[in-house]
Amino acid sequence: MTQTETNKSPKTAGVIYTPAELLEHWQGHRRVTRRMIEVFPEDKLFTYSIGGMRAFSELVLEFIGMAHPGVTGVRTGEWKSMKFAHEGVPSKPTTKAELLSLWDETTEKINREWKETADERFIENDIAFGQWKGPVYSFVQYWIDNEIHHRGQGYVYLRSLNIEPPAFYDRS
Amino acid sequence: MTQTETNKSPKTAGVIYTPAELLEHWQGHRRVTRRMIEVFPEDKLFTYSIGGMRAFSELVLEFIGMAHPGVTGVRTGEWKSMKFAHEGVPSKPTTKAELLSLWDETTEKINREWKETADERFIENDIAFGQWKGPVYSFVQYWIDNEIHHRGQGYVYLRSLNIEPPAFYDRS
Numbered sequence A, B: 001m002t003q004t005e006t007n008k009s010p011k012t013a014g015v016i017y018t019p020a021e022l023l024e025h026w027q028g029h030r031r032v033t034r035r036m037i038e039v040f041p042e043d044k045l046f047t048y049s050i051g052g053m054r055a056f057s058e059l060v061l062e063f064i065g066m067a068h069p070g071v072t073g074v075r076t077g078e079w080k081s082m083k084f085a086h087e088g089v090p091s092k093p094t095t096k097a098e099l100l101s102l103w104d105e106t107t108e109k110i111n112r113e114w115k116e117t118a119d120e121r122f123i124e125n126d127i128a129f130g131q132w133k134g135p136v137y138s139f140v141q142y143w144i145d146n147e148i149h150h151r152g153q154g155y156v157y158l159r160s161l162n163i164e165p166p167a168f169y170d171r172s
Helices: A003-008 A019-039 A042-047 A056-076 A096-115 A119-123 A136-160 B003-008 B019-039 B042-047 B056-076 B096-115 B119-123 B136-160
Strands: A125-128 A132-135 B125-128 B132-135
Touching (some): A019 A056, A019 A119, A042 A056, A042 A096, A056 A119, A056 A125, A056 A136, A119 A136, A125 A136, A132 A136, A136 B136, B019 B096, B042 B056, B056 B096, B056 B136, B132 B136
Antiparallel strands (some): A125 A132
16 A cells, blocks of 8 residues: 555544545445335325425435535535526426436535545535534534434335335445 | 544544544434433333334334444454343333433443443454444444434324424434
């Protein structure tokens, strides 16, 4: 291993995650969420609710609304809220196919921006979307946790519809 | 900062989490889960279900059943499944007070064992409970994610009972 490589990924005692591992952790969870979208019946995806909670499509749009502009904030420090009919997204998705297409576009955007993000950026302090203070990695962790949390809600929707959800532990 | 301190917490570019930060992340989520237990009506905690899913108390016992013996595995490499009426736990909790008491005991056990765990242990490879292969930190991450996931299920139970759940973002 060259010195440069060592600096880029200093996996020594006391280090849990490198940026590359955080990305893989996120994308692993995002693959589970994508399978959730796929398994939802088209109509239920946009309408089904328990206890007055949001439809699963609305939760998915929240994940996308954090991740899509969020990775640009991670890379650049510029935090813009997502507006549909902007940022290359023609309009708010209203079908499963449109939602999956925006999902996949977001997946690629995350990978692309991550590659262009300096390692030291992740431990800089910033204020995400003008609201949340902390080191940059903590925003990403929040988006992941928020996705797991609301996706868990989707598991109940599916079970109550007698539909087997994808395995939580399978991140492939 | 002395050299020793620097080695213990090498927060340099490319490092996301140190063991101390991973612990705080976990305990922050565990504080939210504890508030969920508190807000559940006693009878519903042990019986309420949607879609044939487990009662929230059963999910909480799963979290405890991973964390309680798990932190010993993290520290020592010995992975023993939790048996109630063992490990200082007299029996499986059947009331909210007993469940909270076991929760708090687990909280202290986690903090105690974490302190005694060598930093380099977190990046060692192991097989948790004879089943899951990976670096030790990945087991802890899995337990946290699993707790967020199933707790999200509990949020739907509470909302469907017209009970306001604790704020997801408040980890204090």
